[in-house]
Amino acid sequence: MSNASELIGLDKAKPPFFVGVDVGGTNIKVGLVDDEGRTLSHLSIRTLVDRGPEDGAERMGQAVKEVIAAAGLRPADIVRVGLGTPGTMDVPKGMLLEPVNLKSWRNFPIRDRVAFHVGLPVTYANDAKSAAYGEYWVGSGRNLHSMVLFTLGTGIGGGIIIGDLLVVGEHSHGAECGHMIVDYNDNARVCGCGHRGHLEAYASATAVIKRTEEALAAGRKSSLSAKIEAGAELTPLLIATEAEAGDTFALEIVHDTARYIGIGAVNMMHVIDPSGIVLGGAMTFGGHGTALGRQFLATVKEEVQRRALPIPAAKTTIDFATLGGDAGYIGVAGLARQENRRLSAGPPK
């Protein structure tokens, strides 16, 4: 579900206003939200990584001005801008370090350069953590006191919020839930980061494709083989399609993936013990909108019941995210709002 379909007019919006900028490897989403996290205007621009980071920062500044104008506001009406980027990054310094999906933007002081181009103060955060905060503020987690988000995509991102505290970590590595070791053994699967046994090595899109390829190469029968021979690319979407069409093996891959996610969820329940776990990202097999998505969620819950301690097993909610691709800009706008409130309140006692 996209929040963008529910734009709110300026007449009904509640100030103060914030703009969120969510930088991805392909697109940058920019949106203007009110004090209750409702979107007044938004747009997407291409990231165009090859043009370099300064060009990107300048175009982000331009896009921020455009969404402000589109909402019928002036730059002076905006209190603060939020900027979310993929890692690695140094959050306190506002620096991109070695971002895998923005390779040529490395070691760039993106927070301050975007602030320069928009002429407003900027709050800087990790993109997955921003999306988590968005879901916590106005999405699937809006009624939760604390929440863990798993972002299921090419990799597995995470976000942890405990009573309005976003767990950033001391070295900007908090909530890297995809890099939990769930199999310490020497023969465990190798993660994209190079280490063994991480959750991401089992349940990311990359891992799902790898597990499927290995099983097919080992002779598992599946309708996937014919599709691949006919030229189709092996993707989680193809696996989902074949699973929905009744292919036993493809369905098994989906359920196994759910079980790995359940294992990750249990670890977060025993470490953080949140009110709820939220599953977002592209690889949720359609979410509540498809029978396969609902089966996926049911299997995650089943694995949690099998493995979690009784009280968290009984009490922790598990559900899909609801903001879709808008979670990032809404969430980072929310973090800008949070920082503004903190600064307005003065130093802690």
Place this chain on the structure above:
Amino acid sequence: MSNASELIGLDKAKPPFFVGVDVGGTNIKVGLVDDEGRTLSHLSIRTLVDRGPEDGAERMGQAVKEVIAAAGLRPADIVRVGLGTPGTMDVPKGMLLEPVNLKSWRNFPIRDRVAFHVGLPVTYANDAKSAAYGEYWVGSGRNLHSMVLFTLGTGIGGGIIIGDLLVVGEHSHGAECGHMIVDYNDNARVCGCGHRGHLEAYASATAVIKRTEEALAAGRKSSLSAKIEAGAELTPLLIATEAEAGDTFALEIVHDTARYIGIGAVNMMHVIDPSGIVLGGAMTFGGHGTALGRQFLATVKEEVQRRALPIPAAKTTIDFATLGGDAGYIGVAGLARQENRRLSAGPPK
């Protein structure tokens, strides 16, 4: 190292004052500390579980009065009492639920009964989390902004503090770090809780003994066999003694245990990303005080270097706890101090 050896006189102490009560299965430690976490007086009483929880609460009340008198103070000089107990428990309700080490005290409203007997308000917390807060406040973590404590004993407890926030969890199950799944496979070791693959199933004292017994039964040569045949009980202490005497197998058990702890530490570095990891409890093989303890710590660090992402691997400190058996009462007194400050500050804005 015990804090008790460094009692501070009333003339040098800084008010306000707090009393911490740390309830264990065998003994209850009670101590009076000042606003900087320094102990003025302390004592231990027997838990005497079989006499029932009301008798225990009454004797705790008496012990609190005794440490107050011993410090040269009156009950009116104490602002608040902290009470820490082993789980399971419902922290907001102040209830013991099904405590494994206090079996006949189940479903007892211990916070309010202790408050009744001492005539002072009581802050209630889990014992391992209290010890973590003690180390954070005035112990090994006193210079850390955030910290994860592993308490290595019969089981493995945990504590997480992020910038003065103690992670209690929504259902009093936060920081159950011993119950992280580190091996999801069906043949993984079984934990005391009945589930498979938990860190505690590999690295607790119980698990260390089990791993040792299995290897000896499978024919591993070790000086331990002769000791056991001569009537010695197989304990971590015996394993440590034989390892220090040069037994290769006993030393291997110690190092393997350190590697499991390193795996748990890596998971916390990727989820919490704390300033530092602290290792406490009885099973730290002598800590900094022995060559074996120092080897144990070195191997934990080696495993972390092998498995952690580069930035946390480079920046996260790992060290032993320093408060020993006093961490619990000091920490829970610190939590009482924290609650008092929160209540004094009024509602959040």
